[in-house]
Amino acid sequence: MFQRLLRNGFGIYLRLSFFYGSYFLLAGLMLPYWPVWLQARGLSAEHIGIVLAIGYWIKIVVQPLIARRADSAGENRRIMSLLAVLVVAAMVGLTLGQGLWMIAILAVLLATLQQGILPLGESAVLAATRKHQLDYGRLRLWGSVTFIIAAVIGGAWLESFGAGNLVWLFIAAAALMAVGCTVMVADRRPPAAITWPEIGSLLARPSFLCLLAAAGLSQSSHAVMLAYGVIYWQELGIPEGIIGQLYGAGVIAEIILFALIGRFAGRISPAQLIALGACGGIIRWPLTALLADPIWLLPLQSLHALTFAATHLGAMAYLSKNIPTRLSASGQAVYAAIVGGVMIGAATFVSAAAYQRLGGDAYWIMGGFSFVGLLAAAGLAFTSARESRQAGSDDAGSAAPGRY
Structure with missing residues (x-):
């Protein structure tokens, strides 16, 4: 009876939601507190920066390699479970490792393993939304919910038990993620011999290149906020508690959009969603440079629903509709590697130089990113329409897209 429950529509919804919740619980803990733990183990600020940078860039290589293996095997869940x-x-190994180099090596290994999970999970979720006509946004929102919960739990744990014991919280969250990967809905498809030229052919599609440019620029426009948002607001004299509320307001707005977007399924295209995200950035970032009063910054932060969530939803809708089923994991991985690795990584370097010279006015450059992203979204709309006319009524994935 329990197995039957897990296989019906509600059970599938629970399993997919649990995957997102468990994955982003760990991500929400590690984003703010991973450097804190590394520092407690004796790594200098320079060494921490190197470890984080390697973990950030390694996805460019690791994600396509793992995704190609999943597409060749025709199934994601087993590989996700193994990685988890x-x-x-690797987390347990960190508690046993002695010496800076050993900890650094294990930290890079951990990043390598963790980076491979999300593209496979996104691919499986999109396949399930197509098959069972589920609302992607209402699945993904649980990742945002647990991300907020993780920040609260991590702060309380740090205050109660100290930075050196954060690793035990990481291990517990990683174990929960392993459970989430194990109960994940299997994305089974015929095994196929996937070649690198076949994966590379995705980059020959004009619409896919426009997607990378449009979504990549919109997501990269967050670089100054992610790297220096707290520092800038502290320099303006905004209390830390208020800063926490500002970040929370953005995530809450993101959750609301994820919950409501299904009502507009079929009425808004991927290009239009990404264009909304870019328009949000054109408004959000220059005003962030100009405003210093939290009363105005709080509603301004709600534009995170557009700059992040609408852009992400548009990208997932495009991938669901346009990537061949046999390349579903590889398409996700190429997108994640280029947008999440190359473009956001490059934007982070740009933001560092810009903030050093311009301070808060660096947000104007992020507004420029959004403007160019809007132009790329227009290119996505044009190339998608042209490719659709050329292909007729056939979908690249040979399946009806799910609701986003």
Whole structure:
């Protein structure tokens, strides 16, 4: 009876939601507190920066390699479960490792393993939304919910038990993620011999290139906020508690959009969603440079629903509709590697130089990113329409897209 429950529509919804919740619980803990733990183990600020940078850039290589293996095998869940178990093992190894180099090596190994999970999970979720006509936004929102919960839990744990014991919280969250990967809905498809030229052919599609440019620029426009948002607001004299509320307001707005977007399924295209995200950035970032009063910054932060969530939803809708089923994991991985690795990584370097010279006025450059992203979204709309006319009524994935 329990197995039957897990296989019906509600059970599938629970399993997919649990995957997102468990994955982003760990991500929400590690984003703010991973550097804190590394510092407690004796790594200098320079060494921490190197470890984080390697973990950030390694996805460019790791994600396509793992995704190609999943597409060749025709199934994501087993590889996701293996990676998650290895993440737990690497976490446990961190408690035993002695010496800076050993900890640094294990930290990079951990990043390598963890980076491979999300593209496979996104691919499986999109396949399930197509098959069962589920609302992608209402699945993904649980990742945002647990991300907020993680920040609160991590802060309380740090205050109660100290930075050196954060690793035990990481291990518990990683174990929960392993459970989430194990109960994940299997995305089974015929095994196929996937070649690198076949994966590379995705980059020959004009619409895919426009997607990378449009979504990549919109997501990269967050670089100054992610790297220096807290520092800038502290320099303006905004209390830390208020800063926390500003970040929370953005995530809450993101959750609301994820919950409501299904009502507009079929009425708004991927290009239009990404264009909304770019328009949000054109408004959000220059005003962030100009405003210093939290009363105005609080509603301004609600534009995070557009700059992040609408852009992400548009990208997932495009990938669901346009990437061949046999390349579903590889398409996700190429997108994640280029947008989340190359473009956001480059934008982070740009933001560092810009903030050093311009301070808060660096947000104007992020507004420029959004403007160019809007132009790329127009290119996405044009190339998608042209490719659709050329292909007729056939979908690249040979399946009806789910609701986003």
